[in-house]
Amino acid sequence: MKIALIIENSQAAKSEIVHDALKTVADPLGHSVFHYGMYGPEDEAQLTYIMNGLLAGILLNSKAADFVVTGCGTGMGSMLGCNAMPGVICGLVIDPTDAFLFGQINDGNAISMPYAKGFGWAAELNLQDCYRKLFEVERGVGYPKERAEIMAKNRGILGAVKAAACHDMLTVLKTVDQDLLKAAISGEKFSEYFFANSQDEAMSDYLKSVLAA
Amino acid sequence: MKIALIIENSQAAKSEIVHDALKTVADPLGHSVFHYGMYGPEDEAQLTYIMNGLLAGILLNSKAADFVVTGCGTGMGSMLGCNAMPGVICGLVIDPTDAFLFGQINDGNAISMPYAKGFGWAAELNLQDCYRKLFEVERGVGYPKERAEIMAKNRGILGAVKAAACHDMLTVLKTVDQDLLKAAISGEKFSEYFFANSQDEAMSDYLKSVLAA
Amino acid sequence: MKIALIIENSQAAKSEIVHDALKTVADPLGHSVFHYGMYGPEDEAQLTYIMNGLLAGILLNSKAADFVVTGCGTGMGSMLGCNAMPGVICGLVIDPTDAFLFGQINDGNAISMPYAKGFGWAAELNLQDCYRKLFEVERGVGYPKERAEIMAKNRGILGAVKAAACHDMLTVLKTVDQDLLKAAISGEKFSEYFFANSQDEAMSDYLKSVLAA
Amino acid sequence: MKIALIIENSQAAKSEIVHDALKTVADPLGHSVFHYGMYGPEDEAQLTYIMNGLLAGILLNSKAADFVVTGCGTGMGSMLGCNAMPGVICGLVIDPTDAFLFGQINDGNAISMPYAKGFGWAAELNLQDCYRKLFEVERGVGYPKERAEIMAKNRGILGAVKAAACHDMLTVLKTVDQDLLKAAISGEKFSEYFFANSQDEAMSDYLKSVLAA
Numbered sequence: 001m002k003i004a005l006i007i008e009n010s011q012a013a014k015s016e017i018v019h020d021a022l023k024t025v026a027d028p029l030g031h032s033v034f035h036y037g038m039y040g041p042e043d044e045a046q047l048t049y050i051m052n053g054l055l056a057g058i059l060l061n062s063k064a065a066d067f068v069v070t071g072c073g074t075g076m077g078s079m080l081g082c083n084a085m086p087g088v089i090c091g092l093v094i095d096p097t098d099a100f101l102f103g104q105i106n107d108g109n110a111i112s113m114p115y116a117k118g119f120g121w122a123a124e125l126n127l128q129d130c131y132r133k134l135f136e137v138e139r140g141v142g143y144p145k146e147r148a149e150i151m152a153k154n155r156g157i158l159g160a161v162k163a164a165a166c167h168d169m170l171t172v173l174k175t176v177d178q179d180l181l182k183a184a185i186s187g188e189k190f191s192e193y194f195f196a197n198s199q200d201e202a203m204s205d206y207l208k209s210v211l212a213a
Numbered sequence: 214m215k216i217a218l219i220i221e222n223s224q225a226a227k228s229e230i231v232h233d234a235l236k237t238v239a240d241p242l243g244h245s246v247f248h249y250g251m252y253g254p255e256d257e258a259q260l261t262y263i264m265n266g267l268l269a270g271i272l273l274n275s276k277a278a279d280f281v282v283t284g285c286g287t288g289m290g291s292m293l294g295c296n297a298m299p300g301v302i303c304g305l306v307i308d309p310t311d312a313f314l315f316g317q318i319n320d321g322n323a324i325s326m327p328y329a330k331g332f333g334w335a336a337e338l339n340l341q342d343c344y345r346k347l348f349e350v351e352r353g354v355g356y357p358k359e360r361a362e363i364m365a366k367n368r369g370i371l372g373a374v375k376a377a378a379c380h381d382m383l384t385v386l387k388t389v390d391q392d393l394l395k396a397a398i399s400g401e402k403f404s405e406y407f408f409a410n411s412q413d414e415a416m417s418d419y420l421k422s423v424l425a426a
Numbered sequence: 427m428k429i430a431l432i433i434e435n436s437q438a439a440k441s442e443i444v445h446d447a448l449k450t451v452a453d454p455l456g457h458s459v460f461h462y463g464m465y466g467p468e469d470e471a472q473l474t475y476i477m478n479g480l481l482a483g484i485l486l487n488s489k490a491a492d493f494v495v496t497g498c499g500t501g502m503g504s505m506l507g508c509n510a511m512p513g514v515i516c517g518l519v520i521d522p523t524d525a526f527l528f529g530q531i532n533d534g535n536a537i538s539m540p541y542a543k544g545f546g547w548a549a550e551l552n553l554q555d556c557y558r559k560l561f562e563v564e565r566g567v568g569y570p571k572e573r574a575e576i577m578a579k580n581r582g583i584l585g586a587v588k589a590a591a592c593h594d595m596l597t598v599l600k601t602v603d604q605d606l607l608k609a610a611i612s613g614e615k616f617s618e619y620f621f622a623n624s625q626d627e628a629m630s631d632y633l634k635s636v637l638a639a
Numbered sequence: 640m641k642i643a644l645i646i647e648n649s650q651a652a653k654s655e656i657v658h659d660a661l662k663t664v665a666d667p668l669g670h671s672v673f674h675y676g677m678y679g680p681e682d683e684a685q686l687t688y689i690m691n692g693l694l695a696g697i698l699l700n701s702k703a704a705d706f707v708v709t710g711c712g713t714g715m716g717s718m719l720g721c722n723a724m725p726g727v728i729c730g731l732v733i734d735p736t737d738a739f740l741f742g743q744i745n746d747g748n749a750i751s752m753p754y755a756k757g758f759g760w761a762a763e764l765n766l767q768d769c770y771r772k773l774f775e776v777e778r779g780v781g782y783p784k785e786r787a788e789i790m791a792k793n794r795g796i797l798g799a800v801k802a803a804a805c806h807d808m809l810t811v812l813k814t815v816d817q818d819l820l821k822a823a824i825s826g827e828k829f830s831e832y833f834f835a836n837s838q839d840e841a842m843s844d845y846l847k848s849v850l851a852a
Contacts, residue, residue, distance in 0.1 A: 050370050057378075073760055074314050076304050077367070080321070083296035084375045091289050092305040096522060096555055097548050101287050101330060108293070116760035117314060121712055122523050122569065123759070129522055129555070143548065154290070157263050157393065162297045164388040165270075165379050175377040180370065286547055309735060309768055310761050329547035334499055335736050335782065336546070342735055342768070356761065476796050483804075500740050502730050503793070506747070509722035510801045517715050518731040527713050527756060534719070543740060580716070583689050583819065588723045590814040591696075591805050601803040606796065 001031045001135075002197060004065035006055050008072035009046045011115035012038035018115065021127035022069055029135055034065065034197070037187035044188075051184035052112075053081020053088075054176065058185065060109050061087045061169035062204065064197040068110035069131075079112035086166035089158070093130050094118065100133035100143070105151050107140035170202055173210075182210050214244045214348075215410060217278035219268050221285035222259045224328035225251035231328065234340035235282055242348055247278065247410070250400035257399075264397035265325075266294020266301075267389065271398070273322050274300045274382035275417065277410040281323035282344075292325035299379035302371070307331065308339065312346035313356070318364050320353035383415055386423075395423050427457045427561075428623060430491035432481050434498035435472045437541035438464035444541065447553035448495055455561055460491065460623070463613035470614075477610035478538075479507020479514075480602065484611065484633070486535050487513045487595035488626040490619070494536035495557075505538035512592035515584070520544065521552065525559035526569070531577050533566035596628055599636075608636050640670045640774075641836060643704035645694050647711035648685045650754035651677035657754065660766035661708055668774055673704065673836070676826035683827075690823035691751075692720020692727075693815065697824070699748050700726045700808035701843065703836035706748055708770075712755035721749050725805035728797070733757065734765065738772035739782070744790050746779035809841055812849075821849050 003026055007015050019035050026033050036055060038047050047055070049072045059065035068090070072078040075092050082090035089108030093099045102108065113130065140155070142148025166172070173181060185194070185207055198204045216239055220228050232248050239246050249268060251260050260268070262285045272278035281303070285291040288305050295303035302321030306312045315321065326343065353368070355361025379385070386394060398407070398420055411417045429452055433441050445461050452459050462481060464473050473481070475498045485491035494516070498504045501518050508516035515534030519525045528534060539556065566581070568574025592598070599607060611620070611633055624630045642665055646654050658674050665672050675694060677686050686694070688711045698704035707729070709717045714731050721729035728747030732738045741747060752769065779794070781787025805811070812820060824833070824846055837843045 048367055048370070050367060050374055053371075054374065074311065074318065076311075076315055076319050077371075079305070080296060080302055080319060080371060081374070083293060084371065084378050086378065089293055092292070094307060097330065097552050098287070098289075100551060101548055102289055105287065106289050106293060114759070117310065118757050118759050118762075120753075120758035120762070121755035122527055123757075125526060126523050154261055154263060157261070157390075158266075158290075158293060158297065161263055161267065161294070161389055161393070164390075165297050165299065165385045167378060167380065172378045176374055177370075177377075180374070310765050313764060314761055327546070331544050331549075332546035333540075333544050333549070334542035335740055336544075338739060339736050474793055474796070476793060476800055479797075480800065500737070500744065502737075502741055502745050503797075505731070506722060506728055506745060506797060507800070509719060510797065510804050512804065515719055518718070520733060523756065524713065524715075528715055531713065532715050532719060543736065580687055580689060583687070583816075584692075584716075584719060584723065587689055587693065587720070587815055587819070590816075591723050591725065591811045593804060593806065598804045602800055603796075603803075606800070 001066040002064070003031050003033050003067045003069060004059045005033055005035045006047065006052045006068060006070040007038050007115070008049045008052055008078055009038055009041070010073050011071065012041040012043060014115050015039050017124050018071070018127060021124045022131055025128050025131035025135055031135060034193045036190060036193060039188065045183065045186040047184065047187065049077030050081045051180065052078040053084055054181060054184040056082045056088050056090065056110050057085030057169055057172065058203065058207070059194070062198040062200040064194050064199070066109070070110065071113040071115045073114065073116035075112040075114040082110050082112060086162060086169050086172060095126065096129040096133045099130040103134045103137065103139040104141055104143040107155055170206060173203065173206055178210060178213070182213070185211065214279045215277070216244050216246050216280045216282060217272045218246055218248045219260065219265045219281060219283040220251050220328070221262045221265055221291055222251055222254070223286050224284065225254040225256060227328050228252050230337050231284070231340060234337045235344055238341050238344035238348055244348060247406045249403060249406060252401065256401070258396065258401065260397065260400065262290030263294045264393065265291040266297055267394060267397040269295045269301050269303065269323050270298030270382055270385065271416065271420070272407070275411040275413040277407050277412070279322070283323065284326040284328045286327065286329035288325040288327040295323050295325060299375060299382050299385060306343050309342040309346045312343040316347045316350065316352040317354055317356040320368055383419060386416065386419055391423060391426070395426070398424060427492045428490070429457050429459050430485045430494045431459055431461045432473065432478045432494060432496040433464050434475045434478055434504055435464055435467070436499050437497065438467040438469060440541050441465050443550050444497070444553060447550045448557055451554050451557035451561055457561060460619045462616060462619060465614065471609065471612040473610065473613065475503030476507045477606065478504040479510055480607060480610040482508045482516065482536050483511030483514050483595055483598065484629065485620070488624040488629045490623040490625070492535070496536065497539040497541045499540065499542035501538040501540035508536050508538060512588060512595050512598060519556050522555040522559045525556040529560045529563065529565040530567055530569040533581055596632060599629065599632055604636060604639070608639070611637065640705045641703070642670050642672050642706045642708060643698045644672060644674045645686065645691045645707060645709040646677050646754070647688045647691055647717055648677055648680070649712050650710065651680040651682060653754045654678050656763050657710070657766060660763045661770055664767050664770035665774055670774060673832045675829060675832060678827065684822065684825040686823065686826065688716030689720045690819065691717040692723055693820060693823040695721045695727050695729065695749050696724030696808055696811065697842065697846070698833070701837040701839040703833050703838070708750055710752040710754045712753065714751040714753035718751035721751060725801060725808050725811060732769050735768040735772045738769040742773045742776065742778040743780055743782040746794055809845060812842065812845055817849060817852070821852070824850060
């Protein structure tokens with residue numbers, strides 16, 4: 001699985017803590033982690049939580065990533081930014097049981113976590129525990145398992161409702177503020193990672209034009 | 214302020230606990246609580262978390278409600294259902310500090326809470342504490358206050374991005390599965406509460422036609 | 427390791443949930459779990475949190491158990507009961523990181539957990555996660571590891587202070603209310619488990635006399 | 640009420656955050672806060688969590704303080720240190736509901752809180768909320784109120800068991816390592832605050848002799 005990591009500017013100083021925790025869990029499981037930034041508070045490309053959401057929408061809808069791990073101070077802004085996008089189902093995960101239940105019941109494709117609120121001593125242990133509860137097990141199996149079928153059915157209905165409520169991602173990209181969009185994809189490694197992994201030519205072409213503008 | 218309460222079917226047995234806690238806080242502050250169901254597990258009209266979201270979208274976009282309090286087992290499903298809708302900014306709130314920070318930073322119009330996960334002894338006290346942190350104070354003032362301006366700016370950008378990403382609510386209503394929509398508005402008191410408070414004639418007309426179909 | 431499980435009367439109905447979670451973790455690691463009760467709310471022998479503490483003091487000081495897992499509604503009462511005893515260092519554990527840090531830093535011989543407060547859906551998963559953080563790893567290694575030495579030194583000092591502050595356990599047994607003591611050791615399986623495992627003849631003899639009285 | 644604040648060396652840098660939060664709540668309620676240190680990481684008198692416990696034992700048994708607020712990285716060490724002392728009933732408090740239930744059910748005379756684990760953004764708000772749940776209400780009233788009587792009875796039994804298990808405080812002071820004791824009472828303001836407020840002449844005399852040694 002391709003896991004994209006996206007960190008908001010207010011928590012950019014914790015980039016390495018989060019990246020290390022994610023890689024500690026994901027690498028041995030055979031997943032690839034792509035860190036789309038920010039990498040540190042002084043990065044030229046500053047990502048707000050809204051840009052985190054746009055970026056998650058781009059990566060997931062283009063299949064450049066299979067799963068997005070993001071976050072901000074409370075996790076709330078990035079979660080809202082992600083869930084505003086078509087095709088993104090982003091959970092707010094605070095503890096390992098949240099992570100497990102989100103994986104089993106909602107089986108979304110993104111999580112947002114708080115990297116400031118409640119983030120104290122040993123917080124990196126909690127990050128790892130949360131990632132394990134998502135990535136070490138089969139997701140979408142239901143909890144309790146007897147309710148697997150109804151849970152799967154509801155996930156399908158939620159997907160259909162989101163599809164009815166949202167424009168498709170390419171339309172969203174063309175409609176949002178183009179400066180905001182350009183800022184969201186101006187991270188140091190975006191072009192390297194994204195264009196090699198995107199499976200949506202129209203989206204790739206459009207984003208190339210945005211970067212060239 | 215008109216506060217709508219919406220409870221998912223899996224947690225319908227806790228309807229009165231949640232309603233009581235909400236009224237204990239909201240009534241003395243002069244807010245009106247409208248309980249849109251479910252009222253108990255045996256209700257004829259069963260609300261899934263997706264319907265919670267649709268209902269929140271209807272109530273907030275029509276201005277029949279100013280704020281929605283919803284929830285499900287983990288709070289996650291209802292949060293996802295709400296955030297799939299245009300014009301709904303729904304936080305997942307677990308503890309009082311979550312509630313406070315969501316109110317100050319994100320200043321959304323809905324919260325979803327877990328009514329099963331972590332919901333044990335004295336959970337009604339935590340509900341009240343969370344509601345207090347949202348309703349007893351001025352929201353949107355920023356935390357820390359020095360960051361109020363940038364936080365307000367980001368809220369505006371998130372609103373614009375959601376508007377670019379979503380269809381308007383009336384279109385959503387016409388596009389989603391009509392049986393699902395009808396089920397979402399078939400609660401015992403929906404018609405009484407909604408049509409008296411809606412400020413959107415087109416939405417009211419459309420929903421009347423759905424109920425009549 | 428011999429792990430003793432002790433459950434307070436207010437949470438006796440959850441006896442099997444806790445016992446199952448503990449055995450799920452402890453059995454594969456080669457530990458033996460001895461369930462000293464309560465087994466259900468109707469048990470003849472009712473254990474209050476104070477009796478939980480007395481029982482923990484008996485089991486640990488006699489080496490009938492190497493580790494005690496106990497709890498009550500909030501976990502607080504049983505923790506207080508345990509820490510009132512000589513030779514018992516009991517942590518209050520709520521989440522997996524608590525369990526890990528208690529094991530690494532304080533390396534005590536007992537934990538108390540809440541079985542009502544915060545004990546909702548999927549709480550059995552949190553129990554297992556907490557037990558894993560205690561029993562799957564070497565304890566007392568320090569966190570962070572660079573502080574291992576000072577942490578070990580402080581544990582030694584705490585032990586010495588407790589020894590200076592408390593009477594020895596046999597004296598405590600002879601001094602406390604004898605009806606309370608008898609009630610604490612009247613559980614259905616106490617005699618079977620305790621007398622086979624106690625390594626303190628004087629304590630065993632005294633408790634036999636109490637039971638015979 | 641005289642509230643003593645005691646902070647462990649590892650968290651001394653947070654002294655002002657904790658002190659401010661405590662005074663914000665306690666002052667308007669008419670309580671007096673006595674900050675016994677540490678005041679900053681560079682203080683000459685370094686308090687370990689064991690010394691926090693000794694100090695709490697001294698202050699509470701001499702009635703120089705009516706309530707002790709302490710803490711360390713996880714809160715666990717200081718809690719253990721306090722509960723090792725005669726006459727000290729110290730809760731580990733992490734969230735407001737913990738604080739409330741400890742106050743209502745266990746009605747102890749000390750709390751320990753984590754100032755590193757989980758201590759991130761807005762943690763000072765949680766501190767205030769916890770203090771409010773303890774100090775703004777009548778404690779010991781029971782939760783739920785119907786169980787007030789049995790809860791009060793159990794508190795009495797716990798007190799009796801602790802009294803049976805522990806030596807009296809003066810004996811403890813004479814028995815513990817005298818260097819440790821001297822270090823525990825060598826804080827910059829100990830003499831000023833303690834000797835003016837102690838109501839136990841024997842303890843005061845003994846501690847004067849320790850300081851003079």
